[in-house]
Amino acid sequence: MTQTAPHSSLPPAETLSPEALRAWTLEAVRRIDADFTRSAETHLVRVELPRFPGITLYLKDESSHPTGSLKHRLARSLILYALCNQQIGPGTPLIDATSGSTAVSEAYFARLIGLPFIAVVPHGTSPAKIEAIRFHGGDVHFVQNAGEVTDAARVPALETGGHFLDQFTNAERATDWRGNNNIADTIFRQMRNEEHPVPTWIVCGAGTGGTSATIGRYIRYARHGTRLCVADPQGSVFHRHFADRSIRDLGCGKCSCIEGIGRPRVEPSFMPQVVDRMMAIPDAGSIGAMRALSRRLGRRVGGSTGTNIHACAALIGEMAAAGQAGSIVSILCDSGERYAGTYYDDAWLDANGIAWQAEDERIYALLS
Structure with a gap:
């Protein structure tokens, strides 16, 4: 059932005195702060990797927010x-x-x-x-x-x-990247008692670019040795722009079936200079990794989480090949329940030509 927003009974802002407008603003900020205080920090889920001793994967579970996503x-x-x-x-x-x-x-x-x-x-x-x-x-x-x-x-x-x-435009500037309980700050605080408290890699996607900008800046501000990898749908412009700054727009066509990340044009909030590496992930890889992780965790995750996990799988393989121990942190962006009629519908995937099964099996074997 659709609910109707309770609009303010106050007159429009332009008819208020400066004092009344200030009072309204302070009350609005108080309500948002009170909501934040009522909310617990999201969990950092540890995923053991039996095939890769010395390497551990962690997922920042943003699906537990009141509105269900990062x-x-x-x-x-x-x-x-x-x-x-x-x-x-x-x-x-x-x-x-x-x-x-x-x-x-x-x-x-x-x-x-x-x-x-x-x-x-x-x-x-x-x-x-x-x-x-x-x-x-x-x-x-x-x-x-x-x-x-x-x-x-x-x-x-x-x-x-x-x-x-x-x-x-405003994602990268609206978030306080120095601290104030941003996602990077909470990741490092939650990691401090783990075997490898400073992650070798943090992996995220880019939709606005705000999350990658926040994490990349915070890593430098806190003087950590962590590297930031951004996983991007193969049809997106961001990874192309990262490799060649002259590429800024692919036109208005659909760049990916993965909702929430990947764009046809470079958005103002995307800061490639704070990103250490980008990986282009095909949609079939994202869906296969999403399905594999969902089986591993026993609950459904969304498509952009699959994009992240596909990149994590590549990094895990590289670290293992180099004999390197350490931790990788990524983001569980939202629940897969929002995609029951798309990413978890085999008929929908077939109709869209997404052959995900081989990647599902490969990444499930890596995670198990």
């Missing part, structure tokens, strides 16, 4: 950033361009502070994500493909007098 952190940061820059006030509609998960989390926080929210998403976004956006009170506008979402999101922002949150 994007919960980003949405909170984006809305706090807009609040503290006094870009929004009571009654301001919030709008963002997204492949789905960010919008679920943004709708949650918009509702928490009494504001309407509009998500602009590409056709083909998981129906479960669309349902979750609407459950939290958000409205959904569709565009044909992922390359159009940013420009399309500016239209309802202008029409409603709303604020475009613009995750693809």
